[in-house]
Ligand SMILES: Nc1ncnc2c1ncn2[C@@H]1O[C@H](COP(=O)(O)OP(=O)(O)O)[C@@H](O)[C@H]1O
């Protein structure tokens with residue numbers, strides 16, 4: 415159920431699929447926003463593990479689509495390199511398709527909506543309001559340091575594009591955060607602390623999903639796998655111990671045998687001498 419979903423094979427999505435989102439399945443959506451490098455991906459991975467969400471990174475979906483070789487793919491690639499926001503039509507299609515493919519009703523949408531156009535397009539098509547918006551707040555100098563150290567081979571993690579992305583965040587994404595603040599939906603967290611400390615605060619915000627965590631299958635599976643691993647380890651230790659004792663016992667027997675030979679030789683030599 416939880417986990418990160420790969421990009422759909424194509425950006426083309428059947429219009430009927432939107433219908434099933436609007437009229438059928440009810441999604442619990444959390445938008446995760448924050449400046450570039452604020453730790454959205456890092457914290458989403460933790461939330462997936464603890465609360466059974468599916469993590470959809472708009473940036474990852476776009477990066478995957480940019481490699482498709484299609485005209486849209488080339489357009490996306492150029493926009494990402496410049497730190498620009500890709501038209502909503504493209505991003506919303508990719509997100510909706512991934513939501514449908516996830517098989518999960520709890521969805522984290524990371525790095526989206528990035529501007530008012532994104533927000534309105536998503537609301538109009540998906541007709542879903544987020545449960546809340548997790549806002550990872552972090553000063554720019556720390557963000558810059560993190561991005562320059564990210565080392566994931568991303569074309570946009572260079573100082574020139576990083577500065578453009580900061581500008582886009584301030585001019586286009588902060589107004590979206592303000593919109594949701596007015597609606598009482600923003601949960602702001604100080605993201606300048608260590609990963610663990612930030613997650614402690616994130617856990618408090620997600621505590622409403624705590625009950626479901628108890629029934630979430632993954633920890634149960636982990637316990638079973640953990641138990642089996644422990645049994646294997648114990649069996650192995652017993653086998654090793656047996657082997658070791660066997661060699662200790664045979665070592666002792668061999669030493670006794672040598673002593674017996676020596677004693678016998680000694681007695682023979684001694685009796686001959688007499
Ligand atoms: N709280 C933190 N403290 C220090 N480094 C962090 C923290 N959170 C994330 N990072 C690191 O900063 C970089 C950007 O994090 P990432 O999760 O990719 O951010 P985003 O998805 O917001 O762009 C990564 O190299 C990550 O390991």
Ligand SMILES: O=c1ccn([C@@H]2O[C@H](COP(=O)(O)OP(=O)(O)O)[C@@H](O)[C@H]2O)c(=O)[nH]1
Nearest residue numbers: 450451472473494497498499500525526528
């Ligand atoms: O909804 C989105 C999300 C991302 N992007 C593009 O993808 C880039 C990388 O976004 P991501 O969230 O992966 O990384 P971040 O900038 O937060 O580190 C952005 O600069 C934008 O160019 C976009 O156009 N629309």
